[in-house]
Amino acid sequence: MSFKDYDKHKFVVDTCNAFTQKRITKRDFLRKMALAGLGFSAFSSQMLGVGRPVGKMLGFGSGYAEAQTPPDVEKWLKEVGGKYKGTKIRYSTEATPPSIVANQLAKEEFTKLTGIEVEVEIVPLEQVLAKATQDVQGQLGTYDLYYLDQSWMATFAPDTVDPTQYYKDNAELAMPGFDWDDFSKPLVEGIAMYDGKMVGIPFDIPIFIMMYRQDLLDKHGIKVPETMDDYMNAVKAITEAEKGNGIYGTTVQAKSGHYSLECDWTAFLWGNGGSIFNKDKMFSGNDERGIAGLKYYQELVKNAPPAATTWTWDGEGQSVQQGQAALLLSWGEFFPGFDSDASKVKGLMQAAKPPKENPGRRAPSEAGFGEIPAIGHQGGSVIALSQYSKNKEAAWIFMQWACSKDVMARVSTLGGGASPMRLSSFSDPRVKEKAVVGPGTTRHFDVVNWTINNAMGSEPDMPIWAELSNNDIPIELGKLLTGEAYDGSAEACMNALAKTIDEKVAAAGLR
Amino acid sequence: MTQGTAVIATGRAGVTRMPRWLTSEHPFPWLAPLAAMLAVFGLYPLIYAFVLSFQQRNRIKRVDEFVGLKNWIQLVNDDRVWNALSVTLTYAFVAIVIELALGLLIALLLDQDRKGYGLMRALMTLPLVVPPAVTGMMFLLLEDGSFGWLSQNLYMTGLLSPEHPILATGSTALMGVLLADIWQWTPFMVLIMMAGLRSLPKEPYEAAAIDGANAFQTFRRLTLPMLSRVMAVAVLIRGVDLFRIFDYIYVMTSGGPGTATESLSAYAGRIFMTGNFPYAATLSLMTMIVVIIIANLFVRLFKVRF
Numbered sequence: 001m002s003f004k005d006y007d008k009h010k011f012v013v014d015t016c017n018a019f020t021q022k023r024i025t026k027r028d029f030l031r032k033m034a035l036a037g038l039g040f041s042a043f044s045s046q047m048l049g050v051g052r053p054v055g056k057m058l059g060f061g062s063g064y065a066e067a068q069t070p071p072d073v074e075k076w077l078k079e080v081g082g083k084y085k086g087t088k089i090r091y092s093t094e095a096t097p098p099s100i101v102a103n104q105l106a107k108e109e110f111t112k113l114t115g116i117e118v119e120v121e122i123v124p125l126e127q128v129l130a131k132a133t134q135d136v137q138g139q140l141g142t143y144d145l146y147y148l149d150q151s152w153m154a155t156f157a158p159d160t161v162d163p164t165q166y167y168k169d170n171a172e173l174a175m176p177g178f179d180w181d182d183f184s185k186p187l188v189e190g191i192a193m194y195d196g197k198m199v200g201i202p203f204d205i206p207i208f209i210m211m212y213r214q215d216l217l218d219k220h221g222i223k224v225p226e227t228m229d230d231y232m233n234a235v236k237a238i239t240e241a242e243k244g245n246g247i248y249g250t251t252v253q254a255k256s257g258h259y260s261l262e263c264d265w266t267a268f269l270w271g272n273g274g275s276i277f278n279k280d281k282m283f284s285g286n287d288e289r290g291i292a293g294l295k296y297y298q299e300l301v302k303n304a305p306p307a308a309t310t311w312t313w314d315g316e317g318q319s320v321q322q323g324q325a326a327l328l329l330s331w332g333e334f335f336p337g338f339d340s341d342a343s344k345v346k347g348l349m350q351a352a353k354p355p356k357e358n359p360g361r362r363a364p365s366e367a368g369f370g371e372i373p374a375i376g377h378q379g380g381s382v383i384a385l386s387q388y389s390k391n392k393e394a395a396w397i398f399m400q401w402a403c404s405k406d407v408m409a410r411v412s413t414l415g416g417g418a419s420p421m422r423l424s425s426f427s428d429p430r431v432k433e434k435a436v437v438g439p440g441t442t443r444h445f446d447v448v449n450w451t452i453n454n455a456m457g458s459e460p461d462m463p464i465w466a467e468l469s470n471n472d473i474p475i476e477l478g479k480l481l482t483g484e485a486y487d488g489s490a491e492a493c494m495n496a497l498a499k500t501i502d503e504k505v506a507a508a509g510l511r
Numbered sequence: 512m513t514q515g516t517a518v519i520a521t522g523r524a525g526v527t528r529m530p531r532w533l534t535s536e537h538p539f540p541w542l543a544p545l546a547a548m549l550a551v552f553g554l555y556p557l558i559y560a561f562v563l564s565f566q567q568r569n570r571i572k573r574v575d576e577f578v579g580l581k582n583w584i585q586l587v588n589d590d591r592v593w594n595a596l597s598v599t600l601t602y603a604f605v606a607i608v609i610e611l612a613l614g615l616l617i618a619l620l621l622d623q624d625r626k627g628y629g630l631m632r633a634l635m636t637l638p639l640v641v642p643p644a645v646t647g648m649m650f651l652l653l654e655d656g657s658f659g660w661l662s663q664n665l666y667m668t669g670l671l672s673p674e675h676p677i678l679a680t681g682s683t684a685l686m687g688v689l690l691a692d693i694w695q696w697t698p699f700m701v702l703i704m705m706a707g708l709r710s711l712p713k714e715p716y717e718a719a720a721i722d723g724a725n726a727f728q729t730f731r732r733l734t735l736p737m738l739s740r741v742m743a744v745a746v747l748i749r750g751v752d753l754f755r756i757f758d759y760i761y762v763m764t765s766g767g768p769g770t771a772t773e774s775l776s777a778y779a780g781r782i783f784m785t786g787n788f789p790y791a792a793t794l795s796l797m798t799m800i801v802v803i804i805i806a807n808l809f810v811r812l813f814k815v816r817f
Contacts, residue, residue, distance in 0.1 A: 129784060256679070257770075258765045307655055470781075475767070508571065
């Protein structure tokens, strides 16, 4: 053994002794181990003790919560971020895994290294919208950053700073190795761009994928659906065979008046070759393909647990966990929960590419307001820098850190299998290692990656979309699905919506 | 003595000079702080909402434009407003009747000084300390069509079919929301009724007992008339509160199915959250106007005095 190896081994042994005798903290221990060039598996990290509170809260292992900030980033945070010590930045966000994890890591790492305080308000999505709207209408600068859903890009584009431009213009604040090319192009196009401007940095990407019960498909000799017809046939066959056992072919998020219902509707509208708007910027949910899409969805609702018309995404995910449904086309974010210890279907669910659209996908050029029709409905969001912020520099430093390769990869593991935003996260060994059955699994990531790059559908970019998608559309759909109006007629419902929406679009001066 | 100060005798140090306004008997200095607070937190938002109701947000130009009575005309022609008003009135009426009846009944049962009744009275107040949103969530889970304890039991008794979940069926959804309200606010009525019962004079009851009146006659001829003013105040307070019902609806049904449980406040809240502040302000002002009219009618009709 060389002197160098001897020194290294002795250093490791001494550090371990110091840790076991509680002479150094866990953090110091990990730092020293990193210096010694040792990595830790999830298992060994667990052995070091219970993870961070967020890990427990989400029911996932602590794993890479203990990972270290890369040395160059740490240096940048100290040197560049340190100049803004004492500054407080604020933003409000929805309780998504990236938000929760970033919030937790911000307290434990970002603030310690920079001295910049981060105040995060975690509220329901509709309140995030209301708060951001108030802030921009009054140009208050109460929030330095905005968490913006993809459907709000047109609304908030003028109120945000283009991050790529800001990155170029403020080289002294630029994070080393930030790597803009690490975000996939369809992802950036689909969720972060409006009218040629990048509104914010992609922050999370819930996206519709197909998920199914392998055991039930095997039991009934059903192949994994590849087309929309396959999917419907499989759903119906399982409902017919298993309804007596309390298992339905599918499940939905069809709560009347809730945005979740609008998300479901768009996926099946696009999946049946339709679009929300046509190229003339007229509502086209009532054209032939639009009606076909809604009828398809009505049929799915009939093959879902009756209570599904009171469920948002929470109820939909729960129903699968409780073993009530065999197939679903919905948020990939559910998948890790299916593998959790509390789930009745742990290890039974599989992820697959969404079925191919029938008869084919409508081209974006045939749709209006930048809508991208494709079955993989995405509900991504960005984190954006406010034009009115009084602490732009500090907020920008936080924004880069929160969207950095290291933090994003950790968000996927610590956040219990939350879909990655960065291409590098998909191949990150820490992420790969979690691709096994178990809490916080990442074994559905290949399907997520494929869907992002090949079948990602995006809602229209228009200033009144938040109102249409959260109010008019889910309310009228809710009336139809619960029998409150339209007597089951998809045509009547879509025609009523067409009248309302076309009037609002015209009144807003968008056509 | 200098101008603007007053001399106050103190125990040991002789005299202390105080600013004159601190010893004034004029009401202004004493009302000023409260008036200022009312102006800032009550009057200003009201005026702001009023101004807002004559504006409209131009989402292209991103400015607020004066549009005169446009929002008010839209409100009159908006079918959802009339539906919401009807839902609100139905909700408030049913809730008040049930909560008042239950509140009075429970208060009569608990109005005793036997052992253990004190504890029971204290336990009655527990629902009041639960945040309404949490109560809404509790009942949402209880009434869930697939997993809810209440729904499962109703299915077993045959009173409800699994094909028609409580909160997804127009005819039952409002009652489903009302359950949460009744559970949470009946104790409030109990407390008020109990306070009223305890303040009633004993002499009329003694006279009734001598005259041989039975319990029902005593309740109908003495308790109810003497308690009527307390009941009227309780109904007024609760009624105003019920007109603003939002939390349970927001959490449990989002106003659905369709608009079957959409109250005025729930509608205004939805419009507010989608960023149309002027129309939301108009809806809120309309709610306020309706409350003022109904409350005044009630006060005159039942001769409520404070």
